[in-house]
Amino acid sequence: MVKQTAVTQETQEKMDHLDRLEAESIYILREAYKNLGKLGMLWSIGKDSTVLLWLAKKAFYGHTPFPFIHVDTTYKIPEMITYRDKVAKELNLDLIVHTNQAAIDAGMNPNLGRLLCCGALKTEGLNQVTKLYGFDGLIVGVRRDEEGSRSKERVFSERNKEDKWDYTNQAPELWNQYKTDFPKGNHIRVHPLLQWTELDIWEYIQRENIPIIDLYFAKDGKRYRSLGCAPCTSPIDSHASNVAEIIEELKNTTVGERAGRAQDQADTYAMQKLRKEGYM
DSSP, rough: OHHHHHHHHHHHHHHHHHHHHHHHHHHHHHHHHHHHEEEEEESSHHHHHHHHHHHHHHHTTTTOSSSSSEESSBBBBBOOOOOOOHHHTTOOOOOEOOOOOOHHHHHHOGGGOHHHHHHHIIIHHHHHHHHTTTOSEEEOOTTTTTTTGGGOOOOOOOOTTTTOOTTTSSOOOOOOOOOOOOOBBBBEEEOOTTTTHHHHHEEEEEEETOOOGGGGGGGGTTSSSSSBBBBGOOOOOOOSSSHHHHHHHHTTTTOOTTTTTTTHHHHHTTTHHHHTTOOO
8 A cells, every 4th residue: 555655646746747847838838929929830850849749739729820840951861751741741730841952952961061061951941941931939849958058048048130049148037937028130949848858758758648750769779869860860779669668768878868969979069059050
């Protein structure tokens, strides 16, 4: 009887934690919709942005009042594109797919340098689509625990007219009091998942039974822990073939989430340099 009570209490604490995270994210989504003008949501096909899609549907009662944006470098893992198109059709998403075609036509590719390629195909591509569609705000599924430069972010994070991010000058956000009044012409990155951890994401996927791309599940002793472009993303050694096994694996790992991402290895401050210029 004591053992059963302990398990129940542990389960309840986990549910309470996920409920708090969910409620905070939904609040942020609604604050952004109320205050920021024309919004778009980035959807990279990965676990975080798929959870964000799920939360958006909850926040707006099954309707998503903004388009979803996928910046396609043309080098993505092929299964990601197949999954993107399948889910977009099933959920009837207003999906914008944008490629920096001028850079592709000029021969841009990862062999020219990871940071150079990411800058051209991801950063410039995202900045292009922001201006092309006149977005005042972009909702993004980044988390503070994922990577060092993201830990410097705010929930409502300003980019200037040149899409630059000044990580040295961030407004305080105390007691969920968010700054939502920004100069016209700047665009705002909104981060509803900033307080979540990788483990939170997977426990929420498990709780909500969220459909997720199967690249995350092990095949022949390998699985992807983070998704990106095929030439720059490597799978990890793993036998976790379902969500429960991934959760158990994460509780015992000492390896960083982005260990398989080549651009992170190219430079100690690679992501900070890219994000300063407008990278997601």
